[in-house]
Amino acid sequence: MPYKSSDRYVPPGARSVKIVVLGPFAVGKTTFVGTVSEIRPMRTEEEMTQAGRLVDDLEDLRGKTTTTVAMDFGRLTLTDDIVLYLFGTPGQHRFRGMVRSLMEGALGGLVLVDTRRIADSSDAIDLLEEAGLPYTVAINHFDGAPRYAESDLRDSLSMPDHRPLVGLDARMFSSAKQGLIVLVSDILAHFRPEPAR
Amino acid sequence: MIRSHTATGGDAIPSRGSLDDATLLVAETGAPPAGLPAQAHRVMDLCLPGVLSVSEVAYHLQLPGAVVKVIVSKLIDSGHLIARAPYAPLAGQHDENFLRQVLDALQKL
Numbered sequence A: 001m002p003y004k005s006s007d008r009y010v011p012p013g014a015r016s017v018k019i020v021v022l023g024p025f026a027v028g029k030t031t032f033v034g035t036v037s038e039i040r041p042m043r044t045e046e047e048m049t050q051a052g053r054l055v056d057d058l059e060d061l062r063g064k065t066t067t068t069v070a071m072d073f074g075r076l077t078l079t080d081d082i083v084l085y086l087f088g089t090p091g092q093h094r095f096r097g098m099v100r101s102l103m104e105g106a107l108g109g110l111v112l113v114d115t116r117r118i119a120d121s122s123d124a125i126d127l128l129e130e131a132g133l134p135y136t137v138a139i140n141h142f143d144g145a146p147r148y149a150e151s152d153l154r155d156s157l158s159m160p161d162h163r164p165l166v167g168l169d170a171r172m173f174s175s176a177k178q179g180l181i182v183l184v185s186d187i188l189a190h191f192r193p194e195p196a197r
Numbered sequence B: 001m002i003r004s005h006t007a008t009g010g011d012a013i014p015s016r017g018s019l020d021d022a023t024l025l026v027a028e029t030g031a032p033p034a035g036l037p038a039q040a041h042r043v044m045d046l047c048l049p050g051v052l053s054v055s056e057v058a059y060h061l062q063l064p065g066a067v068v069k070v071i072v073s074k075l076i077d078s079g080h081l082i083a084r085a086p087y088a089p090l091a092g093q094h095d096e097n098f099l100r101q102v103l104d105a106l107q108k109l
């Protein structure tokens, strides 16, 4: 989508919502974020220390050897009151410091899976479960990739029964959007207001 | 370009812990940016015309996220910026109505 500077700002009274998009290299995260985003998706490099911790202060940035990990983010203004931010990043265990901090403050997560290497998405599921963050798993169908029954996929992913599993095409807006709808519907369905105090 | 996240566990900079990448920044028009350090001035120049998230500020100014968070935290402390944290049910903000609006809006797209 062409970027216009008039699109730069969000509605003044808006509240943000954050959804993280996780999965291994080349599973379609950048594609997904770009498909859904109303602005040119922004790609950044995060710095991590060798210990897998995120660089989070100026001291770290100055000296020590770091490695970088790519992150994409995109934006979708839903109403004058709500703007959705999507953050896509690898969900591998070795990036857990970054993934954990990104999951903080998120509404939920979308885990992308390529059926040619299902197990590569397990780390992302583990991290989301560990964080107690609601998530939906989305099979991103690649041409020629094998198709499996839902129960087999759930088994391979060691996915709890109550988490939704959907199929989508990250290149198509309506399909990508459907993944987000399933995620938010599921969060709403399990929504339990805290008892009034 | 380099960006970084604020990890959990606070130290040195007080308001930093609450700064999310998706936190929206609202400029306080009554607090003039004159006299601010150069990078803080750039942040205010970007934020005065409208509302943006912390990540977008870092991206537009081509600054590492960790650096932007430090600058923004100081600008919040000095009253130049107001931070609006993202809606997150896990953080104890229970607002079913808000979630319904998110869902309705997605379905209408």
Ligand SMILES: Nc1nc2c(ncn2[C@@H]2O[C@H](COP(=O)(O)OP(=O)(O)O)[C@@H](O)[C@H]2O)c(=O)[nH]1
Binding pocket: A023, A024, A025, A026, A027, A028, A029, A030, A031, A032, A140, A141, A142, A143, A168, A169, A170, A171
């Ligand atoms: N067939 C097909 N290809 C896809 C789909 N999503 C992404 N791709 C392609 O897969 C490659 C890797 O996608 P990318 O979004 O860069 O993956 P990332 O590493 O997870 O960010 C790119 O060449 C995409 O064009 C999809 O849904 N179907």
Ligand SMILES: [Mg+2]
Binding pocket: A026, A029, A030, A031, A070, A072
């Ligand atoms: Mg990518």
